[in-house]
Amino acid sequence: KNIQNKDNLALVLHQKDVLKLEQWPLPQQLAPNECLLQAHSCGICGTDVTLWKKGFVADFVVKKPFVLGHEPSAVVIGVGSEVTNLKVGDRVAVEPALPCLKCQFCRSGRYNLCPVSNLHSHGLPPADGCLRRYYTHRSDFCYKLPENVSCEEGALVEALAVVVHACRRVRVGIGQNVLVCGAGPVGIMCFLVAKAFGASKVYLTDINESRLKMAKQLGADGVFVINPKTFNDKEMAKTIRSAIGANSLGVDIAIECTGVESSVCLAIHVTKSGGKVGIVGLGADCKIPLSSAAMREVDLIGVCRIKDDYELAIQLITSGKLNVKPLITHTFNIKDSVKAFDLLKSGTEGVVKVLIQH
Ligand code: NAD
Ligand code: ZN
Structure with a gap:
């Protein structure tokens, strides 16, 4: 699918306090193990608000403009030549941090501690996040959503994991x-x-x-x-x-x-x-x-992020054991995403999970 003329509106954090909506370069190529994704929904998390208001969170420091967003669901619109777990049209929850799967931490089963993943974690500086319309992601870190799980619920899978x-x-x-x-x-x-x-x-x-x-x-x-x-x-x-x-x-x-x-x-x-x-x-x-x-x-x-927890998180939703829908209190179009951040920051009554949609 040709996306080269499409708009790729993105929410970019330039530095502490400076959030801007702007066009972001479209993905230029797809590696054999990657999927091309069209964003559906993305949650805003306390971490995003901290990055915006403080310019850093834990050891992640904003040093150059980057795209926010690490709680995404998306639709697969293209697959690399070696991708076998997904096909075009699948709806997925995206696990944002990509470990190397080779270092000592990964080999010992603790891939969330992989130092490489700190550099390749969508939406944490320096890696661009998912609050843009099109992006690519390694297919082994995209999880297909079952029929009975919506893309809105899919955007809660990261935090649930x-x-x-x-x-x-x-x-x-x-x-x-x-x-x-x-x-x-x-x-x-x-x-x-x-x-x-x-x-x-x-x-x-x-x-x-x-x-x-x-x-x-x-x-x-x-x-x-x-x-x-x-x-x-x-x-x-x-x-x-x-x-x-x-x-x-x-x-x-x-x-x-x-x-x-x-x-x-x-x-x-x-x-x-x-x-x-x-x-x-x-x-x-x-x-x-x-x-x-x-x-x-x-x-x-x-507790550092996620280590092999997406499958259970999705299982808890699809089985009906856990209902995350009531948490989603507000949704905004990406065009209004700065308003969404303001609302979340304001601490207004009744605001819990805010989603941004594309
Ligand atoms: P949030 O800001 O919506 O929730 C924090 C809650 O704490 C708010 O409801 C706030 O009213 C409440 N609060 C503030 N001061 C309080 C106090 N003194 N006593 C009791 N409650 C108080 O954020 P969230 O999206 O729910 O995320 C929660 C935290 O988890 C954030 O700090 C975020 O950075 C962190 N987080 C950590 C990881 C990780 O891997 N360790 C991953 C995701 C999020
Ligand atoms: Zn988060």
Whole structure:
């Protein structure tokens, strides 16, 4: 299919605070193992907002203009000569980071830690992302969406796979009590996945009551509104421990999904001695009660993106075990994508997952 005269409108982050819509060069060639993709939907994530407002996230620093977007679904419109898993017309969820599959990390089964993938991760600087109409991607990192999964749901697979990875990392299992800090799209999906993994009770915190309301509607066992003005981490941990009962020992697992310092502190204090804290939220490079974690053998467990989690994420949706549709509260055309970012940043009531469509 010839796309050479098509428009390739893209959302480009030039530097901190400077987001622009502009035409981006069309893909010029297709490697034998790649697919040519026409964008369908792409979610905006907390990471995108952090990149936009701070100019960096974790070790990813914006040094030149690049296209945002790492939560895409797309339609295959061309396949390279060696592609066997997909054909033109297939709808796919795209796993954005491409590991080399050769280094020590990849060979040991931890491809999400591959240093090459940091340079080839759609939508994290320096690699261009998916908020453009046409792009290419390696076919082994494109996953066909089953008939009963929409492209909108497909755009949630990336974030869902991150939380599947998180729940696997901290080994959420049957009968456990889990506190998820933050009820953004990642936090809410984390609660849904923890439930699907057999957790008996899952609780959430947030400063935004409307998000907690959604979590409650989706079946959270308890929610805690955080007031940043009066917040004290130890006091809040006490409040949560007594509210959830469990002999006031705390939760088995806390999964931090805010990236906020005080929330990381709470996650540590509220976790039972011998328990685990999963660190999903990014941005809190900060002071934490490390001695408390040490003396109570609370393990802090890092969570980096995705490692072979797309298939289970798609399976959870297609089987009906987990419904991500209610999280999608707003969709915008790419032409209005700057507005979409403003809306997400504003913290407006009722805004959870914002999708951009092409
Ligand atoms: P989001 O910004 O929509 O959600 C964060 C939520 O935390 C918001 O609802 C906000 O109101 C809430 N919050 C803020 N301060 C709080 C506090 N003090 N206590 C409780 N809640 C508070 O973002 P998201 O898309 O849900 O992503 C969540 C985090 O996960 C981000 O930091 C993002 O960068 C990170 N992330 C990490 C990975 C990874 O591989 N580790 C992957 C994807 C996203
Ligand atoms: Zn993300």
